[in-house]
Amino acid sequence: MVKTIPLFCILTFVVLLTYADGNVASLPCGGKIFVEDSVVIDIPSLHGDECVWDIQTQDDRILAFTLINERFEDVQDYLTVHDGVGKDSPSLQIGNQMKYEASNKDLPPAMYTTSSVATLRSRGTRASVLQLKIQKAALCPFNLGPNTACGRIVDEISCYCMNFALLNWDYQMIFCYQNGMKLVSLESYDEEQAILSAWDVVQWSSLSDVKQEGNWVWETTGAPLIPGYQNWNIGEPNSASGEEDCMAFPSASQRGWYDDSCNDAHSGTCVLHP
Structure with a gap:
């Protein structure tokens, strides 16, 4: 406040x-x-x-x-x-x-x-x-290297950086940590829409149930998904292909979050809050 x-x-x-x-x-x-x-x-x-x-x-x-x-x-x-x-x-x-x-x-x-x-x-x-x-x-760089972009897209004090390189979930997490940031943990609909407005691509979040099936946790903050903000697509999460323990959120033209294999490759948004 x-x-x-x-x-x-x-x-x-x-x-x-x-x-x-x-x-x-x-x-x-x-x-x-x-x-x-x-x-x-x-x-x-x-x-x-x-x-x-x-x-x-x-x-x-x-x-x-x-x-x-x-x-x-x-x-x-x-x-x-x-x-x-x-x-x-x-x-x-x-x-x-x-x-x-x-x-x-x-x-x-x-x-x-x-x-x-x-x-x-x-x-x-x-x-x-x-x-x-x-x-x-938070200090916000112009970018984190090739194929990245940063900006103050949600508020005037936080920094968000997109890594357009397609990496699996673990490597996308590591990329953020190596740059002093964390893979994004979505806290509100407005935050999600601001990210998609800036970078309209399918991307990893830090949400995962890899430690316990069905127990979804924002891994970079340690906060459980429930009772916080969630935006699953209809029928998701469903582990359709078996091991789908990581959450990706789609581009603005698609609808809602879905669980995906952590070995699949997506872009990712890193964030640093003050």
Whole structure:
């Protein structure tokens, strides 16, 4: 759940004074914020002083910044986000962010750091409070090598990479692990449709009953299929050819999941969540 945290609750160096006429004045501000998951902070109107915050998240993750009801282009004279901590850290720009061929165009414009730290600076004056959403995000490469493609296709913080190479289930799992990711475990209809919208091919998931017949488990997360999301085709799973212990989900033009021999070859989507 995203929490909205007023500045006076999270920054020890910021004091807001409210006068009888309703105006708000801010004393010298700044501080440190550690982002466990996601926060929304209120950046108040300033009166000449510059506020500087050092933002940090988990070491092997990056930071994603999005504005609520505003555009970065419209507030760049008032607010800047810098890639790293220090006076010489480069300013992030929406126009310089990586453009993925496979990406969800409906996602809000976001700015990403290249490491786990950033500097946030605000200065000047503004008529209203500015709301900034800061999230821990997974670093997303452009691809994982030949015959692959990556993108932020479900949300602005996760990374999905398609391996178009046709591999059996075990090797597709290994490919994802070797790249620091996991073969996808589908959590919702929307996630499944987003993947198929980006890459409309038959592909492996991590769902299998190889350990116990009929007991389907998402192997990369250890979660049982029931009571979670499922989308089996009519009559599936059926083990029609005997040993069909791995689930493949078909292209958008086909219907529903089916069990298949783990030795068959399909493409696969790797995923990395923050």
